[in-house]
Amino acid sequence: MQACAYPSQTRFALRAGVTCLTTPAGAVLLNPPHNVKLTGLGAGALQALKTLNQGPATAAEMATAAAGDDITGLMRKLTDDGWLAVTVRDGGRDLYSIRPFAEPAPRPAVPLPSWSATLSKFAVLHRDSQGFVLEHPRAWCDLRIHDPRLLALLDGPMAADSPVPATVKSQFMADLQWCGFLVDGDEEEHEFSTRSWNAPDLWFHRRSTLGARTVTWDDFGPTRWADGRFPEPPARRAPFAADPIALVRPDLTALRAADPTLTATIEDRVSTRAFDDAAPVTVDRLAELLFRTARTRDDGSRPYPSGGGAYELEVYPLVRNVAGLDHGLYHYDSTDHALRLVATADSPAVRKLIKPTSATLAGGAEPQVVLLVSARAGRVMWSYEQVAYANILKHVGVFMQTVYLAATAMGLGVVAQGFSDTSAFATATGIDELEECNVGSIIIGSRPA
Numbered sequence: 001m002q003a004c005a006y007p008s009q010t011r012f013a014l015r016a017g018v019t020c021l022t023t024p025a026g027a028v029l030l031n032p033p034h035n036v037k038l039t040g041l042g043a044g045a046l047q048a049l050k051t052l053n054q055g056p057a058t059a060a061e062m063a064t065a066a067a068g069d070d071i072t073g074l075m076r077k078l079t080d081d082g083w084l085a086v087t088v089r090d091g092g093r094d095l096y097s098i099r100p101f102a103e104p105a106p107r108p109a110v111p112l113p114s115w116s117a118t119l120s121k122f123a124v125l126h127r128d129s130q131g132f133v134l135e136h137p138r139a140w141c142d143l144r145i146h147d148p149r150l151l152a153l154l155d156g157p158m159a160a161d162s163p164v165p166a167t168v169k170s171q172f173m174a175d176l177q178w179c180g181f182l183v184d185g186d187e188e189e190h191e192f193s194t195r196s197w198n199a200p201d202l203w204f205h206r207r208s209t210l211g212a213r214t215v216t217w218d219d220f221g222p223t224r225w226a227d228g229r230f231p232e233p234p235a236r237r238a239p240f241a242a243d244p245i246a247l248v249r250p251d252l253t254a255l256r257a258a259d260p261t262l263t264a265t266i267e268d269r270v271s272t273r274a275f276d277d278a279a280p281v282t283v284d285r286l287a288e289l290l291f292r293t294a295r296t297r298d299d300g301s302r303p304y305p306s307g308g309g310a311y312e313l314e315v316y317p318l319v320r321n322v323a324g325l326d327h328g329l330y331h332y333d334s335t336d337h338a339l340r341l342v343a344t345a346d347s348p349a350v351r352k353l354i355k356p357t358s359a360t361l362a363g364g365a366e367p368q369v370v371l372l373v374s375a376r377a378g379r380v381m382w383s384y385e386q387v388a389y390a391n392i393l394k395h396v397g398v399f400m401q402t403v404y405l406a407a408t409a410m411g412l413g414v415v416a417q418g419f420s421d422t423s424a425f426a427t428a429t430g431i432d433e434l435e436e437c438n439v440g441s442i443i444i445g446s447r448p449a
Helices: 043-056 059-066 072-080 148-155 168-181 197-206 252-258 262-268 283-294 348-359 390-411 422-429
Strands: 011-014 017-022 026-031 034-039 084-090 092-100 115-119 124-128 131-134 141-145 182-184 313-319 328-333 338-344 369-375 410-416 437-446
Touching: 011 043, 011 072, 017 043, 026 043, 043 059, 072 084, 084 168, 115 168, 115 328, 131 148, 141 148, 141 168, 148 168, 168 182, 182 262, 182 338, 262 390, 283 313, 283 390, 313 390, 328 348, 328 422, 338 348, 338 422, 348 369, 348 422, 369 390, 390 410, 390 437, 422 437
Parallel strands: none
Antiparallel strands: 011 084, 017 026, 026 034, 084 092, 092 141, 115 182, 124 131, 131 141, 313 328, 313 369, 328 338, 369 437, 410 437
């Protein structure tokens, strides 16, 4: 559909990040790293481009600036190539805006029939500081909905009760298809590549990586956006109220000499799903494992890497059968190398935390000890934008591998879990999930004889 087919009040503007340089010989559209030269332009077309440089304008205003020159082809090219943001207006009000951030797809030659067109399962409608925005992780643009009357159309292309004029309704649906938000019926269920992904996973992938949507470091990565606005969360978590239980500290010098080689440890590493409850892991062995994998060193680092030195992870041993230690949920103080009781074994939330672990172990057994891993997310989110949660999960991964290798070197059994009860963790600890949330769990115990 041509740019001139939009309602006459529609406004066009250079999309965010684009600059237009005009010279007597032509114009250059700059959007690093992409630049396009426009040649063969008449004086009227150049004047129309200068009008765009000054801000949003209607097609009529640009035609007036062109002093009679036909700029229909130029406007069509700029719009269809994604250089312009389009705000569709009618009746003196903004209806919706197309905000490109990548090269558009070709406009469909044939519109989807109204009876088969449906919103993609990957499309997400949400609010931000500017109002409603419709996004899609595989789209080339965002679509901002200014008029709430259009929201009803997202549930069906030709909603009977929509008060929007028929011409605007048709234009809106055509743009939804062009922008990539509509699909033909259940077509996304027919291909493995689209059936296998769900909306949260694809969105998480797209938002935590560089790509068409994110090509600069603005609002992405370690921007320290909160600096000067919010205090940085402290490196050390405030201790729980219970008295500390001091743990023995292993002799690292002796361990360096006695441990198996790294190659042997890597090659011998396995996931253990059955444990020897008659001879459970001892509190001293648990202490050694925590010291080797999770303690805070004198320089503030820990045995595993952490982006930006955030070290937001906390470890909560959930003890069911450890020789020398009462049952319950503990917090590991990585600075003092000590445990503090958080919740007793008879707590309903603690029982709920143990229950799902049986799905990981052979015969539905219960674990000797589970290391519940939480993240004080603010430690990462204070500095990082968009990639913060992705970084947290990467940190969980390297911590788990550290535990696997240390446990293997110690002759302990270990198996990571792919899930845990985050709600029960929040209840057991009494912590707001936005402040600190459960992000991983790994089961430890004595190997069978």
